[in-house]
Amino acid sequence: MDFGIAGRWALVCGASKGLGFGCAKALAEEGVNLVINARSADSLQAAVQKLQAIAPQIKVIGVAADITTPEGRTAVFEAAGGPGKDYDIVVTNAGGPPPGDFRTWDREAWIKAVDANMLTPIELIKATVDGMAERGFGRIVNITSSAVKAPIDILGLSNGARSGLTGFVAGLARSGIAAKGVTINSILPGKFDTDRLVATHQATASKTGQDLDAVRQAQADQIPAKRFGTAEEFGAICAFLCSRQAGYMTGQNILPDGGLYPGTY
Numbered sequence: 001m002d003f004g005i006a007g008r009w010a011l012v013c014g015a016s017k018g019l020g021f022g023c024a025k026a027l028a029e030e031g032v033n034l035v036i037n038a039r040s041a042d043s044l045q046a047a048v049q050k051l052q053a054i055a056p057q058i059k060v061i062g063v064a065a066d067i068t069t070p071e072g073r074t075a076v077f078e079a080a081g082g083p084g085k086d087y088d089i090v091v092t093n094a095g096g097p098p099p100g101d102f103r104t105w106d107r108e109a110w111i112k113a114v115d116a117n118m119l120t121p122i123e124l125i126k127a128t129v130d131g132m133a134e135r136g137f138g139r140i141v142n143i144t145s146s147a148v149k150a151p152i153d154i155l156g157l158s159n160g161a162r163s164g165l166t167g168f169v170a171g172l173a174r175s176g177i178a179a180k181g182v183t184i185n186s187i188l189p190g191k192f193d194t195d196r197l198v199a200t201h202q203a204t205a206s207k208t209g210q211d212l213d214a215v216r217q218a219q220a221d222q223i224p225a226k227r228f229g230t231a232e233e234f235g236a237i238c239a240f241l242c243s244r245q246a247g248y249m250t251g252q253n254i255l256p257d258g259g260l261y262p263g264t265y
């Protein structure tokens with residue numbers, strides 16, 4: 001299927017690896033020009049080269065910056081050779097907040113989580129959405145978490161901040177921009193086999209004294225699909241949400257989790 005987005009410009013944040021890279025790769029395969037972002041310049045440059053090898057006909061620009069800062073966001077809008085603020089597609093993403101007990105989180109911990117996982121996506125949307133509406137086409141995809149649908153007790157910072165973003169975009173997606181060809185959807189990853197997931201498995205293994213493979217197997221066994229998702233599977237969902245064909249789908253929360261969430265809806 002031709003997704004009808006070749007030649008458009010996408011900003012994909014947190015894209016040197018993991019789910020963000022999966023989205024960038026799927027968009028590159030659709031012929032979309034890319035500005036990709038992450039903090040570490042070396043791994044970002046390696047990602048740029050991989051994407052350029054996959055799709056030599058597209059432009060790929062790497063912007064090494066912390067997207068949760070105003071300077072980082074300015075950098076992605078001022079990337080030389082990029083579209084300025086005239087992105088057709090924006091994929092919001094950054095690292096998730098740390099786990100812990102809410103009794104130990106002070107105001108600063110909350111502000112940091114809300115800043116990264118709620119206000120940063122909102123700032124990115126604010127800067128780009130009206131231009132998309134004027135041009136009659138726009139796709140915003142937020143990478144959030146299954147914790148929005150089924151909260152995880154030790155991830156209270158994530159549950160709270162990401163739910164705030166979800167509530168905000170639910171309203172915005174249904175506002176006047178919907179009639180102007182702009183959609184906003186979120187993907188709520190369950191357990192995807194990225195460095196972040198491996199790091200959580202390693203932490204569990206060292207805390208419990210279990211073997212890493214045993215921890216991974218035990219977690220995979222809890223998922224009806226009996227495995228973790230892949231960044232490629234995640235990217236394919238993202239590319240579809242950015243497609244011309246997905247134009248009638250907005251304000252939705254898509255939950256790829258191998259069947260882990262037990263509810264009917």
Ligand SMILES: NC(=O)c1ccc[n+]([C@@H]2O[C@H](COP(=O)([O-])OP(=O)(O)OC[C@H]3O[C@@H](n4cnc5c(N)ncnc54)[C@H](OP(=O)(O)O)[C@@H]3O)[C@@H](O)[C@H]2O)c1
Nearest residue numbers: 014016017018019038039040067095096145191192194196
């Ligand atoms: N994997 C899962 O199963 C899963 C499940 C639920 C939710 N999530 C959420 O999905 C998001 C992506 O997870 P992932 O598994 O893909 O993580 P990952 O493999 O650790 O990749 C994170 C990517 O984001 C970049 N990044 C992190 N903080 C950034 C910042 N402040 N500014 C710019 N780039 C930043 C990282 O590069 P640098 O470190 O170089 O900046 C890297 O490219 C996270 O918010 C995570 O909490 C993931």
